[in-house]
Amino acid sequence: MPTPKKKNIGRAFTLAQERYAALGVDAAxxxxxxxxxxxxxxxxxxxxxxxxxxxxxxxxxxLVATGNHPGKARTPDELRADYEKSLSLIPGRHRVxxxxxxxxxxxxxxxxxxIAPEHFRNWIAWARSNGLGLDFNPTxxxxxxxxxxxxxxxxxRGIRQFWIEHCRRSRxxxxxxxxxxxxxxxxxxxxxxxxxxxxxxxxxxxxxLAAALDEVFxxxxxxxxxxxxxxxxxxxxxxxxxxxxxxxxxxxxAITRRKLLCLDAGHFHPTESIADKISSVxxxxxxxxxxxxxxxxxxxxxxxxxxxxxxxxxxxIIATTIGWSESPLAPRRRVxxxxxxxxxxxxxxxxxxxxxxxxxRALLLALLEPPALRAAELAGDLTARLAxxxxxxxxxxGAVWDFxxxxxxxxxxxxxxxxxxxxxxxxxxxx
Ligand code: RNT
Ligand code: ZN
Numbered sequence: 333m334p335t336p337k338k339k340n341i342g343r344a345f346t347l348a349q350e351r352y353a354a355l356g357v358d359a360a361x362x363x364x365x366x367x368x369x370x371x372x373x374x375x376x377x378x379x380x381x382x383x384x385x386x387x388x389x390x391x392x393x394x395l396v397a398t399g400n401h402p403g404k405a406r407t408p409d410e411l412r413a414d415y416e417k418s419l420s421l422i423p424g425r426h427r428v429x430x431x432x433x434x435x436x437x438x439x440x441x442x443x444x445x446x447i448a449p450e451h452f453r454n455w456i457a458w459a460r461s462n463g464l465g466l467d468f469n470p471t472x473x474x475x476x477x478x479x480x481x482x483x484x485x486x487x488x489r490g491i492r493q494f495w496i497e498h499c500r501r502s503r504x505x506x507x508x509x510x511x512x513x514x515x516x517x518x519x520x521x522x523x524x525x526x527x528x529x530x531x532x533x534x535x536x537x538x539x540x541l542a543a544a545l546d547e548v549f550x551x552x553x554x555x556x557x558x559x560x561x562x563x564x565x566x567x568x569x570x571x572x573x574x575x576x577x578x579x580x581x582x583x584x585x586a587i588t589r590r591k592l593l594c595l596d597a598g599h600f601h602p603t604e605s606i607a608d609k610i611s612s613v614x615x616x617x618x619x620x621x622x623x624x625x626x627x628x629x630x631x632x633x634x635x636x637x638x639x640x641x642x643x644x645x646x647x648x649i650i651a652t653t654i655g656w657s658e659s660p661l662a663p664r665r666r667v668x669x670x671x672x673x674x675x676x677x678x679x680x681x682x683x684x685x686x687x688x689x690x691x692x693r694a695l696l697l698a699l700l701e702p703p704a705l706r707a708a709e710l711a712g713d714l715t716a717r718l719a720x721x722x723x724x725x726x727x728x729x730g731a732v733w734d735f736x737x738x739x740x741x742x743x744x745x746x747x748x749x750x751x752x753x754x755x756x757x758x759x760x761x762x763x
Contacts, residue, residue, distance in 0.1 A: 335747040336734065345735035348728035355702040359732050362699035366736065371624075371691055372427040372467045372518070372670035375434050377683050378414050379405045380676040383433030383471065386441045393473025393524030394481075394568025396631070399677025403760025408436050410763065412458050417755050418684040419462070421748040423692065423740035427465040427515075429670050430455060432502055433474065444475060445497040449508035456512045465515040467670060470495075470502035472523045484548070485525045485541035485576045492544050495523070499548040503558055510557035518621055518668055520594050521548065522563040526571025537576045542585060549589065559668075561621040562586055563594035566601065569630070587616050596623035596672055597645065598632025607644035611652045614666055622649070623672035624691050633673040636687035638694065646694035647701065679760070682752045689748075696736065697729050 336344075349359045380397035382388065384407070391397060405411035415428060432444065435451035442451065449456075459466050472483040472495055480486075483495040499521055506519035525537065549560055564582035565575050579600070586593035593613055595606040606622065613620055624645065626634040636642060649667045671687050702724055708716035737744045743751060 335744055338738065341731075341734050341738045341744060344728070344731035348731035348735075351728055352700060352702075352732075355704065355727075357700055357702055359700065362696060363732065363736050363739075365699050366692065366696050367424055367740075369669065369692075369695055370425060370427050370465065371422075371688055372429040372465075372668070373415065373418065373422075373684055373688060374429045374671050374673075375411060375415075376431055377671070377674050377687075378411045378680050380680075381431075381474075381674050383431060383474070384408055384436060385433050386437055386439060388433060389474050389476065391474055392478055394526070394570045395473065395524075395633075395674075396569055397674045397676045399675060401676055401678055401680065403756060403763050404676070404680060406763060408434070408454060412455075413759070414681050415684075416462070417752070418681050418688070419464075421681075421685045421742055421751060422688045423737050423742045425463060426688070427467055427670075428455075428459060429467040429469065431469045432471040432498065432505070444471065444477075445494050445501065447498070447501050447505065449505050452505055452509065456509055459509075459513055465513055465517070466509040467518045467520070468502060468506040468509060469520050469522065470499045472498065472521075478524065481528075481571060482525045482537070482576075483523045484544040485523070485537040487537075487540070492540065496544050496547045500551065503548070503551070503553060503560065507553045507558035516556055516559050518559045518561050518592065518670075520561040520563055520592075520621060520670075521545070522565070522594070523577055524568055524571060525577060526565075526568060526575040527573045528570050529573050531574050534574055534576075538581055541576050541581070545585065546589070549591070559592055559619070561592035561594045561668075563596055563599075563621075563623065565596065565599040565632070568632075583613065590618075592619050592621045592668070593617055594621040594623055596625055596632065597641065598623075598625040598627035598634075598672075600627075602627060602629070605641055605644060607641070607648045610645075610648045610667065614652055619666050619668065621668045621670060623670055624687070625672045633675075635673050635675050635678070635683050636671060636690050638690045642690060642694045643697060646691065647698040650695065650698035650701070679752055679756055681755065681760075682749070685748055685752065693733055696733055700724075700727065700729050700732065702727075 352359045381391050405414050477494050486492050503519050506517040510517040562582045564577050564579045597606050626636050628634045653666050675683050705720045734744045
């Protein structure tokens with residue numbers, strides 16, 4: 333696809349800026365705000381949730397990556413190179429979200445209850461030299477001790493203990509990352525624990541999970557180094573009937589223990605949107621983490637596309653955190669953003685770029701929302717609110733986005749695809 337001329341990108345932006353200014357929106361300010369929002373890019377899109385453990389087993393925990401597109405990253409260096417390619421095509425400064433199984437163990441078998449910051453030394457050095465923050469996740473799946481689908485809530489004390497130790501070490505690693513990079517690492521705990529068929533006892537596993545998490549979080553860590561998050565889910569493959577760490581479980585847990593609640597867009601009923609949850613949970617929690625994903629029927633992890641749902645999520649993030657809220661409970665940085673999906677059927681670098689660019693585009697659209705829309709609601713004029721909401725969809729926000737990409741030195745429009753294709757031919761197909 334031909335790239336628009338630089339001069340025309342500038343012209344189109346100036347015209348769009350005028351159009352927005354007439355509606356009381358400062359497009360240049362919106363771009364300055366957008367530039368301050370980091371998105372954490374999930375490492376597991378790069379290799380289909382494989383990781384680098386010696387003798388690493390098959391993907392477990394109900395997670396399924398389908399497809400066999402050539403060229404997936406096989407080593408930490410390949411994964412980092414793929415990240416660099418992706419980040420060069422995404423405007424702004426972002427973060428990298430690692431799972432514990434992506435440590436570098438030097439060919440040795442280091443079990444999950446033995447991992448330590450030294451196994452992430454190269455990641456930390458790389459993040460520092462690329463100006464990236466790091467986020468972290470214990471890996472409570474794809475492991476013999478998780479073979480029956482239970483980890484922190486397991487009925488066997490020894491198995492619980494194993495995963496408690498893994499999660500404790502994960503927090504220490506998160507804190508080491510945050511300390512080294514000068515930006516707090518969000519360490520997010522998700523466990524797959526759940527029942528394929530109707531349980532006779534739902535209560536005891538939940539009591540065990542709460543008690544195990546309390547042990548995991550026992551040691552205080554400075555918030556400037558590590559922030560703990562907990563992530564619930566409705567169901568997974570093989571855990572269709574009951575997930576121990578459900579939404580209600582973690583909502584209560586996060587509120588009572590002052591943890592970040594992680595809302596994953598793919599972890600609810602298909603018509604239930606996390607967009608509507610943001611303003612509620614932020615009444616009771618200082619900060620939350622979003623896993624921006626896209627559920628399709630039974631799969632919670634499709635590449636993020638520019639859906640109504642994504643636009644609604646972005647709109648609520650902006651409206652609740654940097655919009656017009658007069659509430660003293662709503663200071664600025666309260667929603668942390670990460671991507672979470674894995675598609676092995678397309679170029680994996682493209683999958684990162686598509687999802688990240690879509691999320692940023694949706695945030696920009698939200699930042700450009702005309703204030704008249706809210707004024708109409710305040711005045712009780714619901715006709716005008718609806719009319720303005722619909723007209724806002726056709727405002728020239730694409731010109732503002734193109735200008736943003738141009739000024740951030742990343743390809744405008746679909747020009748990034750050419751780079752991904754070239755990289756695929758030169759690098760990926762030789763792997
Ligand atoms: C799984 C959760 C979790 C994982 C990653 C790999 O349903 O969404 O966040 O996707 O930990
Ligand atoms: Zn998730």
